[in-house]
Amino acid sequence: YNSLFALIIPGAISTYNMIIMRTVFQGIPASLEESARIDGAGEGTILLKIILPLSIPTLAVIGLFYAVGHWNDFFTALLYLNRDEYQPLQTVLRNILISNQAMAGTTGMGEGSYAQQYADQIKFAVIIVSTMPVLCIYPFIQKYFEKGVMIGAVKG
Numbered sequence: 001y002n003s004l005f006a007l008i009i010p011g012a013i014s015t016y017n018m019i020i021m022r023t024v025f026q027g028i029p030a031s032l033e034e035s036a037r038i039d040g041a042g043e044g045t046i047l048l049k050i051i052l053p054l055s056i057p058t059l060a061v062i063g064l065f066y067a068v069g070h071w072n073d074f075f076t077a078l079l080y081l082n083r084d085e086y087q088p089l090q091t092v093l094r095n096i097l098i099s100n101q102a103m104a105g106t107t108g109m110g111e112g113s114y115a116q117q118y119a120d121q122i123k124f125a126v127i128i129v130s131t132m133p134v135l136c137i138y139p140f141i142q143k144y145f146e147k148g149v150m151i152g153a154v155k156g
Contacts, residue, residue, distance in 0.1 A: 006080035011069060017062045024058045025051060060144035068134055093126045
């Protein structure tokens with residue numbers, strides 16, 4: 001309660017993502033591991049130099065899923081955090097939207113009023129602020145995305 005761990009631990013692992021990673025690891029030929037063992041590689045070397053480099057597309061996609069999930073999550077913060085200095089950006093932006101809508105609704109003005117137009121501009125600015133980091137990260141991961149997403153598909 002009221003700590004960073006309250007935001008991280010509940011969403012730390014997804015069963016679906018764990019099944020996808022298991023499928024990726026099982027799809028790596030056993031002959032690669034056997035040849036590395038013959039060359040004298042240990043378990044850590046096999047993991048770091050063979051299995052993880054072959055799993056980079058899937059790791060990138062799952063990392064993107066986790067990053068977007070944690071970035072968009074405001075409900076966990078509403079449940080576990082009550083101090084204002086610990087609130088994540090999404091909760092702050094949500095509070096701005098709610099207070100702005102309440103302000104525009106209590107002015108008594110009509111749909112085309114200045115207060116309503118101001119409320120719409122704030123709403124659009126909040127949307128841009130909340131989506132910009134994901135839009136900046138995505139181009140770097142895009143080359144892995146198709147390959148990583150297709151891992152979970154049914155093969156014929």
